[in-house]
Amino acid sequence: MEYKLTFKEYNKSLKKGKLLGLKCNDCGNYTCPPKMACQECGSTNMDVEQLKGSGKVVTFTVSFVPAEGRDAEVPYTVVMVELDEGPWLLGNLTDIDPNKVTVDLIGKPVQLGSKMKALPGDVYMMGDKEAEGAFARPTFVFA
């Protein structure tokens, strides 16, 4: 069975600020990031749909210790966002000073920003074919 929404397509779209997901024709729920089978019911009867890109922060961290090759990024804020359509999506929050982030961030409404950050990959990520040069990072701002 052919993969309905590949990383390549999802990533290409996300780099332009357009978040794609899959809507299940059997249970009506959304799956994002995409999977072969519905996150909620396991059905493969799903269609690609654009999601709004808005939601609220369910958890977060400010990272001070970088992985190799990412020294220039720290400190940075990672957020897990519950999208309005239901799925959780991991991304970055960019319009706050990481040093000023507190636990009050949980519950705050956010939306995908107009400028998407991307990771060019590194020597371990042979993403040239799939990522076409860069891995999009869902980049959120306060709603």
Next chain:
Amino acid sequence: MRKVAIAGVGHTPFTFAAEKSSVELFNEAAMDAIIESGISAKDIQALYVGNVLGDFSEAQIMIQSYIADDLGATNIPATRYEGACASASLAIRDAFMWVASGFYDIVLVGGVETSAKMGTPLATRTFAMAHDSHYEYPAGLTFPGLFAMLAHLYTAKYDVPLEKLKEQMAMVTVQSHKYGVHNKYAQFQKEITVEDVLKSFMVCSPLQLYDCCPFSDGAAAMVLASEDVAKKLTKKPVYIAGVGQSSSGKLSAQKDYAPRIRAREVSVKQAYDMAGIGPDDVDLCELHDCFSIASIIAVESLGFAEFGKGGEMWETGQADRGGKVAINMSGGLKSKGHPIGATGASQAVDIVHQMRGEAEPGRQVEDVKIGLTDTLGGDGVLCNMVLKRGW
């Protein structure tokens, strides 16, 4: 299925950057297990090795084959297991099944890692390969980052103020060091205080340095044998009475349960049911405390504490020696160290030492009859084992 026993064990010191290779480390542990079992390498019918990052730390894949040959177990089938930090436990579970099935009578199993050799940046990078590389690593997720997010989620979901949770987390670390100081194999043999934890530098908020286990090098190994054979090899067989294993999707796919790791609940139930026991029967547990918050989350899913109340086990001494269940009397990953490919085997080896009464007096638990291991790989490979004293 036949009963399977641990007939002999071996364990190297867990250290900062080792001056030995992974083959050398594994076989020091392996030869000790072989000698203790009173067999020779030629008696071993198959080898199962947990190893995660040998490709990166030593430019070596297929290490299992070189380990077997180096040991003198020439031409035996040898297999490497990769389940991130749970690799050795996956190897043990499979080794157990090959013996239980009747296919083999004597096998060697264990794990080895030299991640400290890589240094923090490369080790952080390669450990993060156990996240979803396409959908979650690009945003900057790392292992402390993952557990940091679970900690914040924990405060919100269970309405535990962050300050209180941080104190409970610090108590977890303090207890690990309190026992690690007595463990001759431990990487840190040093006591620390709650204040030390709370003033250490921030890694990923809210996790500070002493909330995190170190990068470590080391190995652990065991000889497994069928019941009949084991009884001839040792007067003190420790039986693998139950095993469980489970897997998970990426962190965002775990939304319905997080900060619980549902896979742990699935895995440990398999192990408990197979052994015919429940959490109340466990005397001693070596659980996966890669981060202080990880212990609190673990005791809840293992059935030792109610959800949202795991930290109270350290506040009240229920996780301590003489408490409800003695947790991480080895010092755990935090104080003993965490050479990821070896950790599951190290947990089992330590329970064997405890059952035989061979642990150092400062950390020996009296009369251990039932032990539980709990190993977590990446963001959701789980493996649990119930060990029963056979004498």
